[in-house]
Amino acid sequence: MAQVQTSEEQSKKEYFPINSLVDVVRARRRGLEIAQEMGFPLAEATKIAVVISELGRNIERYVGQGAITVTTHLGREKYIMIVAQDQGSGIPDVDRVLVGGYSTSGGLGLGVSGSKRLVDKFDIQSIAGVGTTVKAIKLLR
Amino acid sequence: MRDFEPSELGETMETFTVVQKLEDLLLVSVPRDLTDSDVLRLRQRVLRDIRRYDSRWVLLDFSLVDICDSFFGRFIHSTAQMAKLMGADVIVAGLQDAVIETMVELGMTLPNIHAVLDLDDALALSREYKTREQVQAEDPLESPDSSRVEGESTDWDAFADSPLSDWTEV
Numbered sequence: 326m327a328q329v330q331t332s333e334e335q336s337k338k339e340y341f342p343i344n345s346l347v348d349v350v351r352a353r354r355r356g357l358e359i360a361q362e363m364g365f366p367l368a369e370a371t372k373i374a375v376v377i378s379e380l381g382r383n384i385e386r387y388v389g390q391g392a393i394t395v396t397t398h399l400g401r402e403k404y405i406m407i408v409a410q411d412q413g414s415g416i417p418d419v420d421r422v423l424v425g426g427y428s429t430s431g432g433l434g435l436g437v438s439g440s441k442r443l444v445d446k447f448d449i450q451s452i453a454g455v456g457t458t459v460k461a462i463k464l465l466r
Numbered sequence: 467m468r469d470f471e472p473s474e475l476g477e478t479m480e481t482f483t484v485v486q487k488l489e490d491l492l493l494v495s496v497p498r499d500l501t502d503s504d505v506l507r508l509r510q511r512v513l514r515d516i517r518r519y520d521s522r523w524v525l526l527d528f529s530l531v532d533i534c535d536s537f538f539g540r541f542i543h544s545t546a547q548m549a550k551l552m553g554a555d556v557i558v559a560g561l562q563d564a565v566i567e568t569m570v571e572l573g574m575t576l577p578n579i580h581a582v583l584d585l586d587d588a589l590a591l592s593r594e595y596k597t598r599e600q601v602q603a604e605d606p607l608e609s610p611d612s613s614r615v616e617g618e619s620t621d622w623d624a625f626a627d628s629p630l631s632d633w634t635e636v
Contacts, residue, residue, distance in 0.1 A: 353533055354499060357533060372568050374533045375568050375572060378533060378537075379535055379536060382502065435539075435572060435574065439571075439574070442571055442572065443572060
């Protein structure tokens with residue numbers, strides 16, 4: 326039990342509902358602060374904020390509503406985790422999106438593929454009709 | 467910089483002095499925390515003011531911006547293309563180190579756009595070109611290369627080596 330409490334103390338989670346473009350701006354601004362507070366240098370914190378921005382925009386643009394949670398973990402492993410979740414129709418071709426240069430909205434197709442390059446671990450789970458969960462982890466070294 | 471809630475910006479951007487005229491430059495101080503729709507509104511305003519002031523240069527000053535994602539990169543790129551069709555060149559100034567590092571790693575670079583460090587450099591660039599144009603106008607038979615001003619010390623072509631000189635998707 327004591328160990329569980331310790332790990333809870335080391336983990337902090339903030340939840341950002343994404344229903345509008347303004348929510349995206351709020352989430353990325355706060356994400357930059359959280360990352361800097363936990364010790365990321367500015368350039369790395371900026372990358373985290375941009376990942377939040379890209380994933381938040383995708384929720385707003387393609388689904389309309391969803392949420393982003395930002396979890397910081399300062400245990401033996403130190404990292405920040407961004408989870409973007411929606412209950413939209415899913416991404417038909419995840420692999421193509423991950424490669425980059427693919428967009429159905431006239432964008433550059435850099436959002437997801439670029440975000441992947443900005444973090445250490447990146448994972449997309451997308452199920453048609455159920456929704457999409459994108460998980461991005463950046464380690465604090 | 468005055469702080470404001472992002473939601474207010476759409477309504478109030480017109481009243482903020484983010485676009486100013488300086489010689490033949492249109493000085494655009496890009497605010498932080500713009501939503502995507504604010505960004506598009508800003509682009510409309512820039513294009514409108516290029517026409518209004520007959521600007522030859524658009525200076526996008528990014529010194530206030532600390533988060534620059536792919537939509538912003540696209541904004542710079544598309545503004546430059548549209549401005550070009552109106553006879554104006556875009557200069558980007560004041561990009562912070564952390565922003566540049568993030569943009570490049572994200573896969574964004576900017577072709578055909580002059581990038582300078584600050585406003586002084588931007589003004590120097592526009593004046594330099596103006597002098598060149600005047601020299602060419604006085605002697606139209608002279609080739610563009612030989613029209614370079616005597617005693618010129620700044621090699622603006624060196625900016626072509628900056629990491630922002632090509633727009634590629636990696």
